[in-house]
Amino acid sequence: MGRSPSFERGLKKGPWTSEEDRKLVAYVEEHGHGSWRSLPIKAGLQRCGKSCRLRWTNYLRPDIKRGKFSLQEEETIIQLHALLGNRWSAIATHLPKRTDNEIKNYWNTNLKKRLTKMGIDPITHKSRTATDTNLSHMTQWENARLEAEARFVRGSTNVVSHFYQQIHCTSPPFMTNNKLAMSSLSLPCLDVLKAWQGINITSCKLSDLSGLQTPKDQTMPPMVNLIENVEPSSLYKDMITTEDHGMNSWEISKTSLFNTLECPQDKGTDDQNLFEVNDMIYQDDYLTEALTNHLVKDFEDDKSYWSNILDKVGNNSSFSTVF
DNA sequence: AATATCTGCAACCGCCGCACG
DNA sequence: TCGTGCGGCGGTTGCAGATAT
Numbered sequence: 001m002g003r004s005p006s007f008e009r010g011l012k013k014g015p016w017t018s019e020e021d022r023k024l025v026a027y028v029e030e031h032g033h034g035s036w037r038s039l040p041i042k043a044g045l046q047r048c049g050k051s052c053r054l055r056w057t058n059y060l061r062p063d064i065k066r067g068k069f070s071l072q073e074e075e076t077i078i079q080l081h082a083l084l085g086n087r088w089s090a091i092a093t094h095l096p097k098r099t100d101n102e103i104k105n106y107w108n109t110n111l112k113k114r115l116t117k118m119g120i121d122p123i124t125h126k127s128r129t130a131t132d133t134n135l136s137h138m139t140q141w142e143n144a145r146l147e148a149e150a151r152f153v154r155g156s157t158n159v160v161s162h163f164y165q166q167i168h169c170t171s172p173p174f175m176t177n178n179k180l181a182m183s184s185l186s187l188p189c190l191d192v193l194k195a196w197q198g199i200n201i202t203s204c205k206l207s208d209l210s211g212l213q214t215p216k217d218q219t220m221p222p223m224v225n226l227i228e229n230v231e232p233s234s235l236y237k238d239m240i241t242t243e244d245h246g247m248n249s250w251e252i253s254k255t256s257l258f259n260t261l262e263c264p265q266d267k268g269t270d271d272q273n274l275f276e277v278n279d280m281i282y283q284d285d286y287l288t289e290a291l292t293n294h295l296v297k298d299f300e301d302d303k304s305y306w307s308n309i310l311d312k313v314g315n316n317s318s319f320s321t322v323f
Numbered sequence: 324a325a326t327a328t329c330t331g332c333a334a335c336c337g338c339c340g341c342a343c344g
Numbered sequence: 345t346c347g348t349g350c351g352g353c354g355g356t357t358g359c360a361g362a363t364a365t
Contacts, residue, residue, distance in 0.1 A: 015333075015359085037350065053351075054334065089353060104354075105332055 012046045016055055020045060024052055025060050058101045065097035069106055077103060077111060082125040 016024075027043035033056065036049035045052060058064075069077070073095055080091040088100035088107075095103060112122040120126065 013335075051334075058333075086354065100353075109331055
């Protein structure tokens with residue numbers, strides 16, 4: 001049988017007293033929290049372990065910053081929310097000394113309302129007029145697409161930069177004039193994501209797409225196939241036209257992108273989720289994760305793309321993350 | 324000054340995934 | 345393989361203080 005609820009065991013609920021706080025802090029500072037379940041008894045508290053853990057992580061922990069959120073923090077929350085949705089713990093990892101609960105509260109009571117007032121849907125981060133037309137059922141798709149866009153912007157920017165430097169012995173223009181470039185240059189990421197979006201919008205069968213393997217779960221094409229099967233835009237083709245070892249630069253750039261990612265391969269047992277690329281076996285879940293990490297690792301350095309988004313938030317009437 | 328309404332936030336609830344026996 | 349316990353997460357609630365009427 002399950003455990004009895006805390007109220008049935010005579011445990012206290014509601015706001016914490018300063019005496020309870022003092023006991024909890026004293027215990028954790030001396031012994032560490034260890035097992036939260038056994039902590040209340042050892043610390044002399046009439047609370048359940050869960051309540052103690054929440055009180056500690058959201059309030060008593062010494063490395064917590066309290067008070068008003070800075071503009072920088074607000075921007076970061078909006079950017080990350082556009083990327084990650086309501087994944088508050090993930091967002092919190094990028095805001096030092098802020099808890100997920102605090103960020104969630106701030107979003108719900110402040111930022112969400114502000115975006116709504118500006119005519120921006122706080123779920124999709126798109127203008128109302130765009131979301132009104134359709135597609136509540138596509139919200140999940142859209143979130144995934146946004147996430148993938150951001151992932152791929154990081155990867156492709158690095159790769160394109162790498163090859164441009166090899167060819168021209170100088171940094172590409174979009175690396176030296178980010179704002180202009182990110183809005184005008186058609187990077188391969190956009191082609192990938194347009195393809196992804198196209199699959200979504202037309203609801204065609206994945207098997208209709210030449211070369212696409214069909215995953216066990218057909219609700220979403222595997223990341224590896226999207227990267228593998230999408231052709232570069234004409235602009236990008238013009239920029240990289242050299243041949244090397246029988247592969248054009250587009251092929252090389254994809255290879256390079258794969259090579260920059262560290263994908264653990266020894267964890268999964270589901271063969272349908274494994275893909276071979278350049279003699280390497282990738283598990284698609286991990287490829288997706290690796291791409292995300294690739295993005296997040298350099299997130300702070302990639303201000304241009306997100307300042308572009310925030311500029312659009314500022315000019316809210318035309319804000320849209322759709323290409 | 325009294326009352327109603329709004330706002331911010333701490334805390335709780337229910338669910339999920341993982342580890343373990 | 346299944347059941348159980350635990351930690352973690354996101355959604356929601358309820359209260360206290362602030363503000364409006």
